[in-house]
Amino acid sequence: MTAVSMTVNGQHVSAEIDPRTLLVQFLREHLRLTGTHVGCDTSQCGCCVVHVNGDAIKSCTTLAATCDGADVVTIEGLAKGDVLHPMQAAFRENHGLQCGFCTPGMIMTAVELVRRKGTDLDEHTIREELEGNLCRCTGYHNIVKAIGAGAQAMGAAAE
Amino acid sequence: MTATGIGASVRRKEDFRFVTGKGRYTDDVNRPGQAHAYFVRSPHAHATINKIDATEALKTKGVLAVLTGDDIAADKVGGLICGWMIHSKDGSPMKAGAHPALAQGKVRYVGDHVAVVIAETYAIARDAGEKVVVDYTVLPANADTASAAKPGAPVVHDVAPDNMVYDWKLGDKDATDAAFAKAKHVTKLEIVNNRLVPNPMEPRAAVGDYDEGNESFTLYTTSQNPHVARLVLSAFIGIAPEHKLRVIAPDVGGGFGSKIFIYAEETICVWAAKKVRRPVKWTSDRTEAFLSDAHGRDHVTHAELALDEAGKILGLRVKTIANLGAYLSTFSSSVPTYLYAPLLSGQYNIPAIYAEVDGVYTNTTPVDAYRGAGRPEATFVVERLMEVAAREIGRDPADFRRQNFVTQFPHQTPVIMCYDGGDYPKSLDKALELADYASIGKRKAESARKGLLRGIGISAYIEACGIAPSAAVGSLGAGVGLWESAEVRVNPVGTVEILTGSHSHGQGHETTFAQLVSDRLGISIDNVAIVHGDTDKVQMGMGTYGSRSGAVGMSAIVKALDKIEAKAKKVAGHVLEASPDDIEFKNGKFSVKGTDKEIDFASVALQAYIAHKFNGQELEPGLKESAFYDPTNFTFPAGVHICELEIDPQTGVVAIDKWTAVDDFGNLINPMIVEGQVHGGIAQGIGQALFEGAVYNKDGQLLTASYMDYQMPRAGDLLSYDIAVTNTPCPSNPLGIKGCGEAGAIAAPPAVVNALTDALGHEDVPMPATPQTLWRAAQRAVTKAAAQ
Ligand code: FES
Ligand code: FES
Numbered sequence: 001m002t003a004v005s006m007t008v009n010g011q012h013v014s015a016e017i018d019p020r021t022l023l024v025q026f027l028r029e030h031l032r033l034t035g036t037h038v039g040c041d042t043s044q045c046g047c048c049v050v051h052v053n054g055d056a057i058k059s060c061t062t063l064a065a066t067c068d069g070a071d072v073v074t075i076e077g078l079a080k081g082d083v084l085h086p087m088q089a090a091f092r093e094n095h096g097l098q099c100g101f102c103t104p105g106m107i108m109t110a111v112e113l114v115r116r117k118g119t120d121l122d123e124h125t126i127r128e129e130l131e132g133n134l135c136r137c138t139g140y141h142n143i144v145k146a147i148g149a150g151a152q153a154m155g156a157a158a159e
Numbered sequence: 160m161t162a163t164g165i166g167a168s169v170r171r172k173e174d175f176r177f178v179t180g181k182g183r184y185t186d187d188v189n190r191p192g193q194a195h196a197y198f199v200r201s202p203h204a205h206a207t208i209n210k211i212d213a214t215e216a217l218k219t220k221g222v223l224a225v226l227t228g229d230d231i232a233a234d235k236v237g238g239l240i241c242g243w244m245i246h247s248k249d250g251s252p253m254k255a256g257a258h259p260a261l262a263q264g265k266v267r268y269v270g271d272h273v274a275v276v277i278a279e280t281y282a283i284a285r286d287a288g289e290k291v292v293v294d295y296t297v298l299p300a301n302a303d304t305a306s307a308a309k310p311g312a313p314v315v316h317d318v319a320p321d322n323m324v325y326d327w328k329l330g331d332k333d334a335t336d337a338a339f340a341k342a343k344h345v346t347k348l349e350i351v352n353n354r355l356v357p358n359p360m361e362p363r364a365a366v367g368d369y370d371e372g373n374e375s376f377t378l379y380t381t382s383q384n385p386h387v388a389r390l391v392l393s394a395f396i397g398i399a400p401e402h403k404l405r406v407i408a409p410d411v412g413g414g415f416g417s418k419i420f421i422y423a424e425e426t427i428c429v430w431a432a433k434k435v436r437r438p439v440k441w442t443s444d445r446t447e448a449f450l451s452d453a454h455g456r457d458h459v460t461h462a463e464l465a466l467d468e469a470g471k472i473l474g475l476r477v478k479t480i481a482n483l484g485a486y487l488s489t490f491s492s493s494v495p496t497y498l499y500a501p502l503l504s505g506q507y508n509i510p511a512i513y514a515e516v517d518g519v520y521t522n523t524t525p526v527d528a529y530r531g532a533g534r535p536e537a538t539f540v541v542e543r544l545m546e547v548a549a550r551e552i553g554r555d556p557a558d559f560r561r562q563n564f565v566t567q568f569p570h571q572t573p574v575i576m577c578y579d580g581g582d583y584p585k586s587l588d589k590a591l592e593l594a595d596y597a598s599i600g601k602r603k604a605e606s607a608r609k610g611l612l613r614g615i616g617i618s619a620y621i622e623a624c625g626i627a628p629s630a631a632v633g634s635l636g637a638g639v640g641l642w643e644s645a646e647v648r649v650n651p652v653g654t655v656e657i658l659t660g661s662h663s664h665g666q667g668h669e670t671t672f673a674q675l676v677s678d679r680l681g682i683s684i685d686n687v688a689i690v691h692g693d694t695d696k697v698q699m700g701m702g703t704y705g706s707r708s709g710a711v712g713m714s715a716i717v718k719a720l721d722k723i724e725a726k727a728k729k730v731a732g733h734v735l736e737a738s739p740d741d742i743e744f745k746n747g748k749f750s751v752k753g754t755d756k757e758i759d760f761a762s763v764a765l766q767a768y769i770a771h772k773f774n775g776q777e778l779e780p781g782l783k784e785s786a787f788y789d790p791t792n793f794t795f796p797a798g799v800h801i802c803e804l805e806i807d808p809q810t811g812v813v814a815i816d817k818w819t820a821v822d823d824f825g826n827l828i829n830p831m832i833v834e835g836q837v838h839g840g841i842a843q844g845i846g847q848a849l850f851e852g853a854v855y856n857k858d859g860q861l862l863t864a865s866y867m868d869y870q871m872p873r874a875g876d877l878l879s880y881d882i883a884v885t886n887t888p889c890p891s892n893p894l895g896i897k898g899c900g901e902a903g904a905i906a907a908p909p910a911v912v913n914a915l916t917d918a919l920g921h922e923d924v925p926m927p928a929t930p931q932t933l934w935r936a937a938q939r940a941v942t943k944a945a946a947q
Contacts, residue, residue: 018282034187035180037412039360040445044866047360075180088178092170095831098839099665100177101361101412107178123879130874134866136360136413137665139842139903140874142835 004068008033009077019065024048026064027074035075035104039134046133049105050074056112058132075104078111086153087111087146096146098137109133110147111154119155121148164678165894168831172684173669182410185364188379190438193366194223196428197284198441199274199291200450201266204300204522204859205313208264208293211274215290221279222287223435226427228263228273236260236430237396239421241487242638245325245496245518253325256316256520258486260396260423260430266295267315267485268522269861270450272423277435281442300522300859304482305459307519315485315520324483324492324518329500330574335513338474342465346548352536353926354457354482354853355846356869357529359664361412362443363452367428369436375403378429382408382692383418383662384702387639389694391421391489398429401694408692411664415843416528417452418664419704420489424451449864454853455529457482458495458536464544470554472563474511475503477540483518484525491527492518497575497635498533498623504572505541506583506619506797507563512573522859528704530843531901534622535908542618542909550921556913557591560619576623578795585885586821587619590799593881594819599803612806612937614918617799618910624898625710625794625891642789643707644699645715647676647723649782651768653761654686658785660700661712662692666836666900668708671828675713675894679720680760681747698785706898709828710794714892718786726782727763733773734758734766792891796898798822800841800906802914808941811934813849813915818880820906825889825897833899834882840903841880846872847904848911852927870927920944 005014008031015030027033027050038060039047048060051073078085087110090096097103113121113129126147127140135143163169176182213225239258246252257263261272274291278284301313301322308322315322339345366379376399382388385406393401411418428439443451458479465474481495500514549559561584570578591597599615606613626632629640646658657672673687690696703712724744731749732739741752750757758766763782766772770780803817820837827833850870854862863869888895908926915924915933920940924932 020282028187032189033180034184035182037184037361038186038442039362040866042445042865042867045360045445075178079179084175084178091178092174095171095835097174097177098667098835099359099361099413100173100182100410101184101359103177104180127874127877134360134871134873136358136415136843136871137839138835139838139840139872139880140877141838141879144874144879 002065004065006067006070006072008072009074017064021064022060023062023064023067024059027059033074033076037101037104039101044134046105046109047102049108051108051112056109075108078107086157087150090150090153091146094142094146094149096138096143102133102135106133106135106143110150114151114154119151121151123148161678163674163684165674165828167674167829169670169674169684169829171667171670172673173667184361184410184412185366185379185381186442188366188409190366190368193438193440194277194279194435195281195284196431196439196441197276197281197288198272198424199276199288199293201262201269201271201273203266203295203297204269204302205298206266206295207298208262208266208273209296210294212292213274216276216287219283219287219290221283222276223437224277225291226261226275226431226434228259228261231259231261232263234430235397239423239426240391240395241489241492243490243493244636244638245327245492247325248328253492254316254319254323255487256318260426268524269859270524271485275427275431277431277439302522302855302857302859304457304480304519304521307482307521308517315522319520322520324487324520327496327516327518328514330513331511332513334511335474335476338511339463339465339476342473343468344466344552346464346544346551348462348543348547350460350462350540350543351925352456352458352460352539353847355455355529355851356449356853357415357417357452357455358871359413359415359417362445362448363418363422363424364442365425365428366438366440367432368438369432371436375399376429376432377405377407378425379407379409380425381411381418382406383411383414383664383704385662385692385694386660386700387702388421392426392429396426398426405695408662414664415530416455416532416704419702420453420527422451445866446864449869450524450861453488453525453527454484455526456536457526460540462540462544464548466548466552470552470559470562472507472509475509477503477514479514479516481516481518482521482523482526484521484523486525488525488527491525493637494528494533499537501575502534502537502621502623503541504574504576505538506565506621508565509573523855530840530904531622532705534901535905538618538620538905539909542620543912546616546913556617557587557596560617561587576793579792579890580887581795581797581823582885582887583619583797586797586799586823589883589885590801590819590821593821593883594801594803594817596801606805612808612918614914615801615803616910616913616917617801618906618913619799620906621795621797622901622905623793624706624796625790626705626707627790627793629789639701641701642787643701643711643715644785644787645719646785647716647719647783649723649764651765653682653764655680655682656688656690657716658690658697659712659716660697660702661708662703664703666703666708667829667832671832672713672716674828675716676720682760706900709896710889710892710898711788711790713894713896715786715788717893718788719784722784722786723782726784727767729778730767730773731758731763734763790892794825794889794891794897796822796824796902798902798906800910802910804914804918806915806918806933806937808937811930811937813933815845815878818878820880820882820903821885822899822902823885823887823897824899825886826895827886836899837882837903838880840901841907842872842877843904844907845877845911848908848926848928850876850927
């Protein structure tokens with residue numbers, strides 16, 4: 001067993017875990033934060049994306065033990081109470097989700113994309129940047145729209 | 160139209176929980192004391208099992224049990240079933256090989272279930288699974304659709320020594336032969352409809368729980384139709400009678416057909432829960448999903464179209480070999496038969512049609528319904544024939560289609576279906592206009608100047624949704640009725656719960672069904688809750704597939720709402736001291752005709768429950784009604800999709816740069832949601848045409864068992880679509896709905912391939928049309944063009 005401690009959505013957590021525990025397992029099974037999903041076993045789908053120290057990473061391919069001391073944000077940590085993060089609101093407003101399974105990963109990816117590339121994102125950039133995220137329901141049309149609008153809204157909110 | 164009523168693009172009520180990570184999917188369910196299951200699967204496509212030795216596995220700390228086919232047999236757990244009987248030409252019933260949930264003596268595909276290890280954690284179960292030693296004698300595999308039933312092919316099931324599940328036919332052979340005899344032109348095509356893996360992003364999962372005190376079971380599972388799962392697990396597999404088995408399908412992360420079926424894994428989880436006296440959980444990983452989720456399509460077809468000298472269609476002849484895999488999955492037998500051949504008339508007047516379908520066994524994963532189920536295969540045959548025929552006789556593909564369109568309704572086709580309404584030329588005209596079809600020549604010339612090959616492809620599809628009148632499907636062999644149920648519970652304060660047998664796994668029923676109620680009762684959609692996916696709450700239902708939730712599921716709600724209104728009028732009559740016949744109901748208010756006396760819906764609900772204003776012997780207190788709705792016909796969504804693309808002959812890379820979709824779905828409840836369904840369908844259709852294909856080698860090994868090898872469409876591969884509608888209300892249900900869930904997946908593959916072949920100087924290309932395939936075809940096209 002290995003001891004880990006980290007901050008998850010602003011709260012300090014520590015636990016004794018099997019060293020092979022993946023970050024996604026730690027989040028889902030130990031902390032019962034089930035908003036982060038697992039859609040594949042080859043690091044291809046992005047359903048599992050969370051932020052670790054501000055970077056969007058695939059929690060299915062990250063050992064929890066390597067996140068010792070890290071600041072982790074999951075989809076559950078994005079809204080402020082009942083007030084949605086602008087990117088969450090944009091997904092709802094633009095019908096950027098159907099079954100919702102890919103959605104947490106999409107939103108976490110999108111939020112970090114805005115941080116890296118700014119709030120004015122063209123369609124081509126958004127589509128290229130989604131290379132690590134699969135959605136089987138939406139055909140991406142409305143996800144692309146949602147991310148563009150969400151980026152704008154994040155810009156407006158920051159002003 | 161009100162802001163939240165029928166026809167409004169209301170933002171989805173369910174989205175708050177999904178965008179905040181509060182959805183509750185099956186893998187999010189954890190029961191106290193739960194153990195975990197790992198399935199030991201066959202690494203061979205075809206082998207006899209000589210011995211299973213679990214000694215070492217059982218010694219592993221934390222292992223609770225290792226169960227095999229012997230345990231299934233000892234407990235008399237029934238086999239998995241196929242619920243649609245198909246008869247061969249000679250009248251004999253289809254040959255259904257036994258399908259035990261854990262293999263008994265033989266494995267028939269890679270991924271077949273050999274044993275299950277149940278342990279304290281999934282990691283322990285998986286580790287122990289590696290220690291289960293299985294002694295196999297490997298047999299030659301039968302893994303190729305076209306040759307599966309050839310003499311000498313390895314036999315998959317002894318009940319079908321020639322590997323034929325059935326040889327089925329539809330239509331009039333003599334009339335079709337006569338039509339071909341007088342034809343001026345015959346177009347012939349060889350078609351392979353590639354095998355696909357559905358791949359909803361949420362993998363399948365199950366949690367089985369046994370309550371010793373009540374001797375009852377609960378199964379949480381990723382199902383599109385929990386009541387059907389309960390029925391099959393009870394009546395056929397014999398786990399427990401229906402009143403002792405509760406099936407819950409919570410939030411489900413996409414289905415596309417693959418979660419209709421009753422699989423081995425959930426059967427085992429619920430059965431094993433009683434054996435180990437612990438809840439048992441299993442969640443598929445993606446590789447397991449590739450191996451064990453029912454696949455889709457996989458047809459090999461020869462098709463011929465007969466034309467007269469004026470270009471009128473005289474007849475259509477089709478011979479298809481359909482790969483059904485190693486076992487018959489829940490509805491697999493119906494997909495290449497009654498969900499396929501009845502759509503071969505397309506949007507066209509075809510006087511004579513004859514289709515033969517051989518369903519064959521192979522040592523591959525079972526094949527069943529995947530988005531569209533049979534209808535994409537039929538549309539591909541028809542729309543490829545139309546395109547090729549038009550080019551062969553030197554006609555414009557759009558004009559040739561228009562000339563042969565059905566324009567009078569009702570229209571009886573020679574293959575069962577009676578089309579009830581539509582306007583096919585209207586969709587075509589609108590699509591041609593939006594796609595700027597007229598100036599394609601100019602755009603082709605511009606591409607050619609850049610050394611690129613531009614093509615345009617049309618697909619005019621029709622499909623049958625809203626399945627279906629129960630007696631009609633019964634006469635075709637279905638083992639179940641295909642009605643839907645609804646219950647409307649009005650609470651004393653006027654809020655409403657709708658209990659439905661439909662199931663939402665992305666379709667947004669919590670919003671659209673609430674819109675219907677809001678529209679009808681004049682109450683806020685926030686005061687309507689939709690309850691679904693739990694057999695203890697909803698009495699019965701047939702579930703969601705084939706775009707039936709609007710046409711059938713919502714029609715059941717309408718029927719129950721009719722009863723609510725009638726009863727509420729009686730209550731209102733008593734309160735307002737008027738005859739119920741004089742009561743009008745509008746905008747949420749009951750009023751006495753010609754007076755200003757009125758009472759709102761919530762007050763009537765309260766009066767119904769306090770029951771002070773009427774005699775409880777004459778009028779029952781309360782306000783709750785239920786209904787079963789049996790459809791009167793299939794519905795027939797139809798439309799035209801146009802794909803325009805450019806191929807780089809140097810690389811074989813294709814870029815779709817315009818997609819036009821004009822669909823007729825009848826009346827729309829929520830246009831935003833309908834558009835989303837079309838987007839997703841087109842993406843899957845483009846996926847089939849350009850990227851996706853399950854590949855088996857000759858030994859029956861699935862070479863495409865992960866996202867590294869099976870190319871799913873990604874955002875960067877696709878584009879934004881131009882979508883329009885030409886809605887003609889459906890005459891066959893009270894809401895005029897036709898259904899929209901499969902349209903894109905049906906329409907898109909032939910649109911893409913027609914565009915590719917147009918760009919390639921009519922060189923045929925197989926699906927998926929990968930860059931390598933396209934590069935080769937482009938080289939041939941360039942050489943051919945140079946030679947001319
Ligand atoms: S679960 Fe698929 S990339 Fe992490
Ligand atoms: S919304 Fe279902 S996978 Fe994206």
